[in-house]
Amino acid sequence: MEYIYGKVALVVGASSGMGKACAEYLKKHGYIVYGTSRKAIFPDSLTKNREGTIQMIPLDVTQEKSIKEAIDYIVKNEGQINILLNCAGYALGGAVEDISNDEAHEIFDTNFFGMMSVIRHVLPIMRKQNKGLIVNISSVAGFIALPFQSMYSATKYAVEAMTECLRMEVKPFGIKVSIIEPGDIKTNFTSSRKTAKAALINPAYKERHKKAVETMIKDELNGPGPQIVVKAFAKILNSKNPPVRIVVGFKYKCVALLKRILPSRVVEHVLEKIY
Numbered sequence: 001m002e003y004i005y006g007k008v009a010l011v012v013g014a015s016s017g018m019g020k021a022c023a024e025y026l027k028k029h030g031y032i033v034y035g036t037s038r039k040a041i042f043p044d045s046l047t048k049n050r051e052g053t054i055q056m057i058p059l060d061v062t063q064e065k066s067i068k069e070a071i072d073y074i075v076k077n078e079g080q081i082n083i084l085l086n087c088a089g090y091a092l093g094g095a096v097e098d099i100s101n102d103e104a105h106e107i108f109d110t111n112f113f114g115m116m117s118v119i120r121h122v123l124p125i126m127r128k129q130n131k132g133l134i135v136n137i138s139s140v141a142g143f144i145a146l147p148f149q150s151m152y153s154a155t156k157y158a159v160e161a162m163t164e165c166l167r168m169e170v171k172p173f174g175i176k177v178s179i180i181e182p183g184d185i186k187t188n189f190t191s192s193r194k195t196a197k198a199a200l201i202n203p204a205y206k207e208r209h210k211k212a213v214e215t216m217i218k219d220e221l222n223g224p225g226p227q228i229v230v231k232a233f234a235k236i237l238n239s240k241n242p243p244v245r246i247v248v249g250f251k252y253k254c255v256a257l258l259k260r261i262l263p264s265r266v267v268e269h270v271l272e273k274i275y
Helices: 017-028 064-078 101-129 150-173 206-221 227-237 250-261 264-274
Strands: 008-012 032-037 053-058 083-086 132-137 175-181 245-247
Touching: 008 017, 008 064, 008 101, 017 032, 017 053, 017 083, 017 227, 032 064, 053 064, 064 101, 083 101, 101 132, 101 150, 101 175, 132 150, 132 227, 150 175, 175 227, 227 245, 245 250
Parallel strands: 008 032, 008 083, 032 053, 083 132, 132 175, 175 245
Antiparallel strands: none
């Protein structure tokens, strides 16, 4: 196998779901993988031959110190970071009126600012190497705003914009950047979904919010497993000129196409009928 970008990979959010599946793919193909979770601890020692292994280390994307410690640890042991895959994130349900400022700040801290902070710490290393690959997990909610998922959609729209800018900024340094946009994937993402406190008691939106979330959960539980995301990641990983984005799943490729060609009112009407 050709290692286009190098062998050392950092997978943020590798304890479950898409992150874990992608970390396992990298391990299978001989990469030196550092996966992160908030509950992991730094090991006392590492094996000498780390190719084809996953080492879990602690990293909290909402804590700058934690990010720096994790990245410093990898550089100390490997001298480089070649691949960064950002998978951390969660969903927050509720109408805009029901979401508090604190709840909005919290999801942005994890889904957007946390991702940006990790990227900012990795970029100087990749620039020095004059090579690297950054892949950000977004969502179909990053190009289709979903009712009662406003803050989740907002974080993913922000990820999309930031990633597009980043691609152009780092191109002269040999760093490639791509987005993966999954739809309904069967992972523990469903069980970790949060709901705004006010959404649990405000009768104004309660029934419509409940129907929308139940539809989303049903679609997720009946969706494909994370291997479909691994396939998209592998395509990017093995490309010298990876695409800006990959929409995961034929159904959502069609949705993305329709979003571009249909009037906004029609798209809105369809979403209202679904959710």
